[in-house]
Amino acid sequence: MQPTATVLVYSNNASTREQVRLATGRRPATDVPAVEFIECATLPAVLKELDRGGIDVCVLDGEAVPAGGMGVCRQIKDEIFRCPPVLLLMGRPQDAWLATWSRADAAVTLPVEPVEFAEALAGLLRSRRAVGA
DSSP states (O other): OOEEEEEEESOHHHHHHHHHHHHTTTTTTSOOOOOOOOEESSSHHHHHHHHHHHOOOHHHHHOOSSSHHOOOOOOOEHHTTTTOOEEEEEHHHGGGHHHHHHTSSSSEEESHHHHHHHHHHHHHHHHHHHHHO
């Protein structure tokens, strides 16, 4: 039995958090572990969970308010030792340059497209497992 992977999902929008959960299902791919979610609606909650540790991947909503996921990503990449990989949800494909600026490890557009999202999340989980092995 494989251990579970813990995915932190940050968005002030409950619908966006639900889209992430539904697109992932129990696991985003057969070769990665089942996923357990920690949902956060505020930046302080994100920082608290990251300080606690045990997060395998962060999914951050670039459209969240008042703290957008792009700024949050850049902040945690600077402040969190061994920051987990980040999958950024962008409002528009044209914002890809901002995802690069934020140092996100992967990015997909909103609304969440299940196949694209699951592939991106599975890729980050694989890379996280490879680094941890």
